[in-house]
Amino acid sequence: MSVPLLAIVAWSGTGKTTLLQQVIPLLKARGIRSGLIKHTHHQMDIDTPGKDSYLLRKAGADQVIVASTQRWALMCETPDQTLNLAELVARMDSFALDLVLVEGFKDEPVPKIALWRRGVKGEFADLLDEYVVALASDENLTVDRPLLDINQPVKVADFIEKWLRKGQ
Incomplete structure (x- = not known):
């Protein structure tokens, strides 16, 4: 069994790294061992x-x-060389991890939480594709998937934990 991937995608300046800095320790406190691949x-x-x-x-x-x-x-x-997410993940020790979080790689066909903040360039609808499992925002948006509060990292960690337990 391979380790599940979950990408955090957003327009530049939305706060992907900031949110991950808050969510990773929350997941760790719950016993969820995560790895991270960051695109730059x-x-x-x-x-x-x-x-x-x-x-x-x-x-x-x-x-x-x-x-x-x-x-x-x-x-x-x-x-x-073109970055290949599958090759990068294969280099991680999947036996030591419960989850690989991916920052960026928004065009990859992997499960994603899209982030969108008022005032950041780009529309939230342009981030949504069939792989987005939730949207985290500071706005009360109408979407056809779970809407999380981007300013509530505990709620984001709750969603990730439930998503993992469900088997994605």
Whole structure:
């Protein structure tokens, strides 16, 4: 059995990361072990220039694992490759997780909670597709799926816990 995925999707500036920062500890307190995959449109580098791992990766290593007794990280060079969510999920330890939360990847065919806030560019209807299982907003909108209060992370965590228990 593979680990369930649940994406949190929204227009930039809506508060995906902020909500996840609040929801993840609530899920953890309930015994739900979650992983996270975050999509970014920005150039990013988690390695530190000048450190040995950085120098060796820049020397041409296509994959580098940095490990300590507290954590480890795998960095993979992916020039000119399209991000593939299934491949990213496959790299996670599904035996250690109950759920993989995905921030972004709004066009992927996976279950999603869409977020929409008054005043943020874009319409909420443009976020809704057949994979959206709920909408979290600061407005009282009329939608054909559960409507959650984006400012109530406990309610969002409640929904996720029930969604997981139902078997999605």
